[in-house]
Amino acid sequence: DTAVSQTPKYLVTQMGNDKSIKCEQNLGHDTMYWYKQDSKKFLKIMFSYNNKELIINETVPNRFSPKSPDKAHLNLHINSLELGDSAVYFCASSQESASFQETQYFGPGTRLLVL
Amino acid sequence: GENVEQHPSTLSVQEGDSAVIKCTYSDSASNYFPWYKQELGKRPQLIIDIRSNVGEKKDQRIAVTLNKTAKHFSLHITETQPEDSAVYFCAAKRGSTLGRLYFGRGTQLTVWP
Numbered sequence A: 001d002t003a004v005s006q007t008p009k010y011l012v013t014q015m016g017n018d019k020s021i022k023c024e025q026n027l028g029h030d031t032m033y034w035y036k037q038d039s040k041k042f043l044k045i046m047f048s049y050n051n052k053e054l055i056i057n058e059t060v061p062n063r064f065s066p067k068s069p070d071k072a073h074l075n076l077h078i079n080s081l082e083l084g085d086s087a088v089y090f091c092a093s094s095q096e097s098a099s100f101q102e103t104q105y106f107g108p109g110t111r112l113l114v115l
Numbered sequence B: 001g002e003n004v005e006q007h008p009s010t011l012s013v014q015e016g017d018s019a020v021i022k023c024t025y026s027d028s029a030s031n032y033f034p035w036y037k038q039e040l041g042k043r044p045q046l047i048i049d050i051r052s053n054v055g056e057k058k059d060q061r062i063a064v065t066l067n068k069t070a071k072h073f074s075l076h077i078t079e080t081q082p083e084d085s086a087v088y089f090c091a092a093k094r095g096s097t098l099g100r101l102y103f104g105r106g107t108q109l110t111v112w113p
Helices: none
Strands: A004-007 A010-013 A019-025 A031-037 A043-050 A053-057 A064-070 A073-078 A087-094 A110-114 B004-007 B010-014 B019-025 B030-038 B045-051 B056-059 B062-067 B072-077 B086-094 B107-112
Touching: A004 A087, A010 A019, A019 A031, A019 A087, A019 A110, A031 A073, A043 A064, A043 A073, A073 A087, B004 B086, B010 B019, B019 B030, B019 B086, B019 B107, B030 B062, B045 B056, B045 B062, B072 B086
Parallel strands: A010 A110, B010 B107
Antiparallel strands: A004 A019, A019 A073, A031 A043, A031 A087, A043 A053, A064 A073, A087 A110, B004 B019, B019 B072, B030 B045, B030 B086, B056 B062, B062 B072, B086 B107
């Protein structure tokens, strides 16, 4: 009954490879996010989807491509992985359409290590 | 856009002492201010939040205060315990900005037994 789940938990890969991270939420929320957390712990927003529509697209290399097949899922595909992509990637979700319910709930994170 | 600054970046206290973390924001239209706690290797989790129509909110040992005029808000933890050790993040959001939370850079709190 995990609210926001991500797969995989750990991802170790070589430079130049392509990889995907998946996220699912069972909270019935209408908005989902991807954050990147580097070694200094800063939480940087990358993308956000509201009802499957992209609403936030920060300055992220176009090697990163999000996809939201439905409101409950948000995936992140990364092409040509680089050393600097090593980080923890968190998925989150919130209910933006209802007043006073915009708390963001985070998934457990995917620890990506690029060698 | 919004700019949220958080201080201090590290904070060490003795068990039983109080801890205070302060944040300032730049956008006067921000009206929702959550605080997240992230334990080592875990996900950020909401511990308390406050809206701009309220000046203070308490939940057991945790309290948050908001000064809209000065555009700053603070987290207060009383009677700290070793399990309070974690990274704490403040954030700010406009009611009209769909989904966008602006996070501070985090405070590493260490509580020594």
